[in-house]
Amino acid sequence: MAGVREAKKRRTRQAILQAAVQLFGDKGYERTSINELARAAGVGKGTIYSYFQTKSEIFLAFCEDELEQVYAEVAQKTGPDATLTEQLMAFFMGQFRYVTRHKDFGRLLLREMIFPKELTVERSKDLDNSYIDYLSAMCNKAQERGELRRDVDLLFVCGHFYALYLITVSAWYMGRLQTEDDVDGALQLLLQQSLEGLLPAGRK
Amino acid sequence: MAGVREAKKRRTRQAILQAAVQLFGDKGYERTSINELARAAGVGKGTIYSYFQTKSEIFLAFCEDELEQVYAEVAQKTGPDATLTEQLMAFFMGQFRYVTRHKDFGRLLLREMIFPKELTVERSKDLDNSYIDYLSAMCNKAQERGELRRDVDLLFVCGHFYALYLITVSAWYMGRLQTEDDVDGALQLLLQQSLEGLLPAGRK
DNA sequence: AAAAAAAGCCGACCGTGGTCGACTTTGTGT
DNA sequence: ACACAAAGTCGACCACGGTCGGCTTTTTTT
Numbered sequence: 001m002a003g004v005r006e007a008k009k010r011r012t013r014q015a016i017l018q019a020a021v022q023l024f025g026d027k028g029y030e031r032t033s034i035n036e037l038a039r040a041a042g043v044g045k046g047t048i049y050s051y052f053q054t055k056s057e058i059f060l061a062f063c064e065d066e067l068e069q070v071y072a073e074v075a076q077k078t079g080p081d082a083t084l085t086e087q088l089m090a091f092f093m094g095q096f097r098y099v100t101r102h103k104d105f106g107r108l109l110l111r112e113m114i115f116p117k118e119l120t121v122e123r124s125k126d127l128d129n130s131y132i133d134y135l136s137a138m139c140n141k142a143q144e145r146g147e148l149r150r151d152v153d154l155l156f157v158c159g160h161f162y163a164l165y166l167i168t169v170s171a172w173y174m175g176r177l178q179t180e181d182d183v184d185g186a187l188q189l190l191l192q193q194s195l196e197g198l199l200p201a202g203r204k
Numbered sequence: 205m206a207g208v209r210e211a212k213k214r215r216t217r218q219a220i221l222q223a224a225v226q227l228f229g230d231k232g233y234e235r236t237s238i239n240e241l242a243r244a245a246g247v248g249k250g251t252i253y254s255y256f257q258t259k260s261e262i263f264l265a266f267c268e269d270e271l272e273q274v275y276a277e278v279a280q281k282t283g284p285d286a287t288l289t290e291q292l293m294a295f296f297m298g299q300f301r302y303v304t305r306h307k308d309f310g311r312l313l314l315r316e317m318i319f320p321k322e323l324t325v326e327r328s329k330d331l332d333n334s335y336i337d338y339l340s341a342m343c344n345k346a347q348e349r350g351e352l353r354r355d356v357d358l359l360f361v362c363g364h365f366y367a368l369y370l371i372t373v374s375a376w377y378m379g380r381l382q383t384e385d386d387v388d389g390a391l392q393l394l395l396q397q398s399l400e401g402l403l404p405a406g407r408k
Numbered sequence: 409a410a411a412a413a414a415a416g417c418c419g420a421c422c423g424t425g426g427t428c429g430a431c432t433t434t435g436t437g438t
Numbered sequence: 439a440c441a442c443a444a445a446g447t448c449g450a451c452c453a454c455g456g457t458c459g460g461c462t463t464t465t466t467t468t
Contacts, residue, residue, distance in 0.1 A: 003264060005464060012416095024363050029422070034455060045419035046457080055455065111315045114374045125378055149404050156390070160397055163371035170318045170370075174329055186360070193356060193364055197401025200353050207446075209434060216446090238425060248448035250427080257423065 007062060013051050015042045020062050029059055029108060053119055056112055058121040063109050067127065070098050071134060084142035085191055091138070092165040096183055099169060105200070114166065133156055164190040217255050223354035225264050233263055233309060238388045260316055264327040267313050271331065274302050275338060289395055293388070295342070296369040300387055303373060303401050311377060318370065336362055368394040 017042035023032040034055060038045045052058045074094040078087050099106030117123035135158040141150040148157065168187045171177045177186055223244035227236040238259060242249045256262045278298040282291050303310030320328035339362040346352040352361065372391045375381045381390055 036310050107319045108318050115311045115314050140425050150400055156393055159371050160394055163367040167367035173319050190361055190364055195401055195403045197399055198353055199399045200350055250448050
């Protein structure tokens with residue numbers, strides 16, 4: 001009769017996540033208290049903390065699903081014959097549109113993903129890895145098509161592009177870039193810089 | 205007799221910041237409660253909130269000083285005939301060393317500066333501006349020395365470099381880069397990429 | 409089948425950041 | 439010099455995230 005426990009645990013965990021999706025999506029992360037969440041999930045407050053270490057960890061678990069969705073949406077939108085820049089722009093702007101729709105939400109996710117605390121670093125890494133995988137595949141194909149140098153480490157190239165995306169989003173959060181078009185333009189320009197290089201023509 | 209008020213206000217404000225420097229520096233930001241801070245500053249809790257909107261705003265005000273110090277330290281270390289890359293590395297690694305010394309501290313600062321909340325966005329912008337000014341000056345001189353293309357917007361170049369620094373720090377927070385040397389190497393590589401460009405040789 | 413151990417669950421409890429309205433001090437009009 | 443308004447101060451109070459020790463349920467041992 002070993003397994004009753006396991007099954008129950010899975011169900012409880014699901015119930016919590018389910019309630020989280022409902023409440024976070026509905027009234028936002030900050031405005032959802034653990035007590036509410038517990039009540040909605042039909043468990044005690046303490047129970048929640050035996051499944052997740054902190055509130056933000058629940059948040060990250062919740063985000064994993066959301067991000068998958070964004071990936072799917074983007075993959076569907078870009079044709080297979082798009083240039084690397086086009087693909088990157090589609091990928092990043094897809095993310096960005098999501099962030100703009102849920103500003104507080106996006107900020108929290110970015111904060112956790114880019115500058116994680118020790119407690120949540122593992123979760124952040126998971127999310128980050130799926131991110132990198134996606135970008136790597138993209139860049140790898142671009143290399144094969146001859147759109148990208150072959151003598152550079154893929155990881156660093158992905159990091160490079162990702163960095164440019166981040167600084168752009170940051171500029172938006174700071175109010176330096178206001179509209180989606182601003183962001184689009186800035187990112188495009190930065191990507192172009194990264195491809196062409198910043199050295200004067202003669203010194204390459 | 206108009207001015208007694210003003211003077212008192214300035215003194216109170218100073219007292220709060222003074223206490224903040226003391227306590228934050230001593231036992232850290234998270235471990236310092238507003239109550240303690242109030243007591244140390246010799247004012248009531250409510251008073252603090254009439255000078256600052258939130259705890260993290262106090263933090264940012266406190267950081268402005270700290271950052272100035274880092275700037276000064278860096279400026280002093282790089283000779284005037286250093287290459288752009290050398291200067292950038294000195295600047296960024298100076299920052300980074302500060303961050304490593306105060307890990308939680310640095311994370312908070314970065315979070316607030318890169319993805320600010322509406323409430324603190326103004327303060328973040330101030331910090332960011334001083335940052336950009338510094339980098340701009342550096343890049344401007346590099347342009348004049350012919351180390352940098354002239355047909356690019358300085359702001360975007362600074363943003364580009366800054367982005368690469370951020371992603372590197374992020375990688376450190378994620379545990380992907382462990383030692384200071386790792387960080388140094390990664391950043392150097394990324395900067396080099398940005399200068400040379402990522403396009404294959406033939407396609408520039 | 410009974411007893412002991414292990415695992416899981418719970419909500420009263422703690423200290424926190426932040427709010428609020430009552431109170432005090434400073435400035436101003438007469 | 440006085441009264442009144444405005445600005446500034448305060449700490450009791452609130453809801454929150456997170457902890458903890460006692461309680462219940464499942465599993466293992468005898």
